[in-house]
Amino acid sequence: MSQKKRILTGDTPTGKLHLGHYVGSIETRLALQDDYDCYFLIANKHAFTTRADKPDQIRQSVIEIATDWLAVGIDPTKSTMFIQSEVPAIDELTFFLAMLIPFNRVMRNPTLNAEIRDKGLGDNYPFGFPMYAVGQCADILAFRPELVPVGEDQIPHLELTREVARRFDQMYCNVDPHTKDEDFVKSGGLFPIIQPKLGRVKRLVGTGAPSAETGQLLKMSKSLNNAIFLADDADTVQKKVMSMYTDPKRLKATDPGTVENNPLWIFHEIFNPDQNWVQENEDLYRQGKVGDVAMKRKLVEVLNTLIEPIRTRRKQFEARPDDVIDVLREGTKRANAVAEETLYLAKKAMKQDYFPRKLTIG
Numbered sequence: 001m002s003q004k005k006r007i008l009t010g011d012t013p014t015g016k017l018h019l020g021h022y023v024g025s026i027e028t029r030l031a032l033q034d035d036y037d038c039y040f041l042i043a044n045k046h047a048f049t050t051r052a053d054k055p056d057q058i059r060q061s062v063i064e065i066a067t068d069w070l071a072v073g074i075d076p077t078k079s080t081m082f083i084q085s086e087v088p089a090i091d092e093l094t095f096f097l098a099m100l101i102p103f104n105r106v107m108r109n110p111t112l113n114a115e116i117r118d119k120g121l122g123d124n125y126p127f128g129f130p131m132y133a134v135g136q137c138a139d140i141l142a143f144r145p146e147l148v149p150v151g152e153d154q155i156p157h158l159e160l161t162r163e164v165a166r167r168f169d170q171m172y173c174n175v176d177p178h179t180k181d182e183d184f185v186k187s188g189g190l191f192p193i194i195q196p197k198l199g200r201v202k203r204l205v206g207t208g209a210p211s212a213e214t215g216q217l218l219k220m221s222k223s224l225n226n227a228i229f230l231a232d233d234a235d236t237v238q239k240k241v242m243s244m245y246t247d248p249k250r251l252k253a254t255d256p257g258t259v260e261n262n263p264l265w266i267f268h269e270i271f272n273p274d275q276n277w278v279q280e281n282e283d284l285y286r287q288g289k290v291g292d293v294a295m296k297r298k299l300v301e302v303l304n305t306l307i308e309p310i311r312t313r314r315k316q317f318e319a320r321p322d323d324v325i326d327v328l329r330e331g332t333k334r335a336n337a338v339a340e341e342t343l344y345l346a347k348k349a350m351k352q353d354y355f356p357r358k359l360t361i362g
């Protein structure tokens with residue numbers, strides 16, 4: 001097994017990846033895959049929390065995510081991509097870890113509450129819905145990683161993971177409660193107290209108008225229909241950009257424009273490699289000397305330059321679905337080797353290591 005420090009992160013398969021995923025987390029993964037032993041999990045069980053009635057769709061989305069990962073440049077010879085539900089040690093850890101978290105603590109998790117609100121679940125969610133937050137602690141701890149690259153919305157899950165790890169190490173590995181987070185493993189703990197790693201952009205806005213309720217620009221999201229996907233063709237990118245929301249008070253190119261909270265400029269600031277150009281044209285825009293259309297055309301060019309190589313690689317992998325499955329099979333084997341070791345050590349610490357076992361998958 002590799003001597004490099006480990007990274008674990010994952011995506012729930014809800015469909016194709018978009019630019020928000022790219023700047024929120026994919027970029028970090030690409031930057032780190034040479035220096036770390038990376039594990040990327042496809043959280044297919046999480047998809048069942050809200051779509052248990054759509055197994056075909058979930059299966060399709062699992063393949064889409066893996067194809068997207070390969071297309072953006074995650075290299076299966078360096079990084080391990082795997083399917084959550086094919087790593088049984090994660091489920092087994094979930095049960096034990098669930099004993100270390102008060103139920104009320106799980107239900108106070110702000111990410112769960114935001115999901116309940118935003119998806120309109122009311123009190124109509126399954127038992128498995130809050131359970132997924134405990135499952136996510138196990139997803140992470142099964143790999144005892146150093147870093148967990150995520151978007152801002154995942155921070156509450158990582159805080160729960162840190163709490164569970166501290167409790168486990170104190171309860172079963174005799175780690176003193178006053179130990180500093182970074183010293184838990186040194187002091188005999190099985191689980192590290194993991195660190196989140198946020199991306200360059202914490203929350204990318206979508207291409208649409210602000211929320212009618214809050215007046216705030218909405219986050220890019222497939223379900224809000226305001227996303228530019230990494231798989232979009234050049235014409236689709238053009239259509240989405242040319243019709244994107246900008247300054248609503250600006251009716252013609254000679255009106256002074258507002259740059260702040262304007263998705264057109266938010267996108268230029270994030271994606272345009274020529275930031276001098278952006279600065280200059282923001283000034284001209286403020287003075288009413290450049291039009292929306294020209295600025296949008298430039299943005300189309302910028303985004304298509306970023307997406308084009310991804311799109312080309314994606315087509316190649318789309319044509320070879322069996323290769324994508326093989327990458328997942330190999331990755332899942334490697335993931336199981338690590339997770340089985342963790343489970344064995346956890347059971348030993350809990351005095352529940354009765355029999356040896358050998359897992360065969362793939």
Ligand code: TRP
Pocket residue numbers: 008009010011012041043046136139140148149150154
């Ligand atoms: N909940 C994450 C999301 O929806 C996906 C996920 C599952 C994850 N398990 C994880 C992320 C472990 C980081 C670490 O985006």
